[in-house]
Amino acid sequence: MLIDFFFTLRNAKIPVSVKEFLSLLEALQHHVIDTSMDDFYYLSRLTLVKDEANYDKFDRAFALYFDGIHAAFHSDTGIPLDWLLKRMERELTMEQKAQLKKFGYDKLMDRLNELLKEQKERHEGGSKWIGSGGTSPFGNGGTNPEGIRIGGAGGNKSAVKVWEARAYKDYDAERELGTRNIKMALRRLRKFAREGAEDELALDATIRATASNAGYLDIKMQPARKNKIKVLMLLDVGGTMDEHISRTEELFAAAKTEFKHMEFFYFHNCVYDYVWKNNRRRNAERHQSSDILRKYPPDTKLIFVGDATMSPYEILRPGGSVEYNNAEAGAAWLARFTNAFPKFIWLNPEPEGVWQYRQSIAVVKQLMNNRMFALSVDGLERGMRLLSK
Numbered sequence: 155m156l157i158d159f160f161f162t163l164r165n166a167k168i169p170v171s172v173k174e175f176l177s178l179l180e181a182l183q184h185h186v187i188d189t190s191m192d193d194f195y196y197l198s199r200l201t202l203v204k205d206e207a208n209y210d211k212f213d214r215a216f217a218l219y220f221d222g223i224h225a226a227f228h229s230d231t232g233i234p235l236d237w238l239l240k241r242m243e244r245e246l247t248m249e250q251k252a253q254l255k256k257f258g259y260d261k262l263m264d265r266l267n268e269l270l271k272e273q274k275e276r277h278e279g280g281s282k283w284i285g286s287g288g289t290s291p292f293g294n295g296g297t298n299p300e301g302i303r304i305g306g307a308g309g310n311k312s313a314v315k316v317w318e319a320r321a322y323k324d325y326d327a328e329r330e331l332g333t334r335n336i337k338m339a340l341r342r343l344r345k346f347a348r349e350g351a352e353d354e355l356a357l358d359a360t361i362r363a364t365a366s367n368a369g370y371l372d373i374k375m376q377p378a379r380k381n382k383i384k385v386l387m388l389l390d391v392g393g394t395m396d397e398h399i400s401r402t403e404e405l406f407a408a409a410k411t412e413f414k415h416m417e418f419f420y421f422h423n424c425v426y427d428y429v430w431k432n433n434r435r436r437n438a439e440r441h442q443s444s445d446i447l448r449k450y451p452p453d454t455k456l457i458f459v460g461d462a463t464m465s466p467y468e469i470l471r472p473g474g475s476v477e478y479n480n481a482e483a484g485a486a487w488l489a490r491f492t493n494a495f496p497k498f499i500w501l502n503p504e505p506e507g508v509w510q511y512r513q514s515i516a517v518v519k520q521l522m523n524n525r526m527f528a529l530s531v532d533g534l535e536r537g538m539r540l541l542s543k
Contacts, residue, residue, distance in 0.1 A: 159219050163202060166215035170202045177201050191220065206432055336408040339534035385409065385416040386450055386495065390460025391433060392422050393476075398503035401529055402459060405501070409457075419446065423464040424484030424518075425491060426475060443487055447494045455541045456495035459529070461504045462518040469517050488521050498522070499537040503529040 156179065163170045178201040187193035195216060203212050356376035363372035387409060389402065409416055419429035419441060427443050430436040467474035469484045492498050500518065502509070506528045509515045519526040525540060527533035 159198075162215050162219045163212065166211045166218075168203065168208050168211050168215065174202050174204075209434060336404055336531070336534060337412055339531055339538060340408055340412045341538075383413060383415065384451065384454045385413045385457060386446075386454045387416060387418040387457045387459060388425060388429065388491075389418060389420050390423060390458075390462075391420045394461055394463045395503075398461060398529070401503050405459065405529060405534075417450070421460075423460070423476065424468050425458075425487045426480045426484055427482065427487065443490070447490055450495070452495060453497070454495050456491060456498035457537075457541075458498070458500040458522075460500070460502065462500070462502055462515045462526070463504065463512055464514045466514050466517055469514060469521070485517075485521055488518075492522070497541050498525060499541060500526040501529045501533065501537060502526055506533075 156175075160170060160175050178198055181187070181197060181201065187197050198216070199209070199212055203209060356374040359374035359376070360372065363374055364370065366372075387406075389406065395402065406418070419431060420433060420436065421429050425443060428440040429443060429446065430440055432439060465474065465476070468476060469488075471483050472481055473479040474483065500522045502515070504512070504515070509519070509526075515526075525537075527537040
């Protein structure tokens with residue numbers, strides 16, 4: 155039975171070896187786990203997957219082979235899911251949208267607390283209650299210039315808070331690139347230096363020494379040339395960045411290839427007091443931003459990657475994060491990072507033509523001293539030239 159599972163993983167381009175597969179069978183033979191699908195999932199992932207970057211591939215292959223695995227909805231909000239089902243969608247004119255007013259952050263949170271106490275049934279298409287498809291600032295699937303998204307997907311990219319536990323996926327560093335242009339643009343940043351033991355033939359020096367030695371071979375050696383550039387890449391993940399996964403993965407894979415001294419971390423929307431390396435364990439394995447600032451030298455090249463599309467509150471005020479009550483504003487942390495690493499840029503996968511319509515992009519661009527570039531070949535080349543100065 156599990157032979158087909160093995161080949162399913164191999165077809166998903168997960169580098170599973172026969173030895174690892176035999177280890178899994180041996181563990182099953184010795185009854186290491188109970189007869190539970192969850193236990194088998196974790197045991198098989200532990201024995202067969204060597205790199206965390208392949209976790210997402212493994213999950214897809216596992217679900218494909220063992221049909222019927224579904225994630226359960228868990229919520230402790232006390233809001234029945236049936237209230238939030240999207241059954242209608244209203245199309246508003248530009249004039250109607252212009253008439254919708256913003257509450258402001260504090261009033262928005264106070265009003266939500268009031269509704270949670272008052273509301274007793276499901277609503278849709280309205281302008282007051284927590285529901286779907288209307289103009290209320292609470293719920294999902296409707297239209298409001300500033301709201302709290304609860305259940306379901308967003309559409310207007312204007313949520314101040316998102317009331318749900320969201321799972322993000324790591325960017326795949328092994329993604330096959332669709333173009334060489336990204337790698338060629340990144341090479342503008344590479345700076346080679348010779349260091350270490352003399353383990354490489356110095357051809358020009360050998361030719362000169364041999365000619366000076368009356369034609370007798372005089373071999374000269376030299377240290378190998380190595381790329382000395384150090385890169386710290388901070389990647390926005392989840393939410394509106396889901397629309398840009400493909401290009402971001404191409405950039406991520408190219409950067410991992412071109413820069414031998416590269417470190418990366420994830421954040422969501424804006425950098426705050428912590429970042430993380432693995433999206434599946436982002437709540438358990440956090441890296442304090444203050445530690446990152448101390449760990450890497452000032453000559454490290456800092457590259458932010460994100461669409462900078464969020465509520466301006468997330469950047470400008472404490473508690474503005476959509477996911478938790480951050481003690482300090484995102485702008486304060488952005489300033490700390492740019493002060494610690496003077497060579498920095500922000501790469502934005504959103505088309506440059508829409509930047510003027512997003513207030514948050516304008517705010518981030520200003521905080522970055524206008525060092526924001528489109529995630530395109532031209533934008534990459536301009537960004538790499540700035541970092542290499």
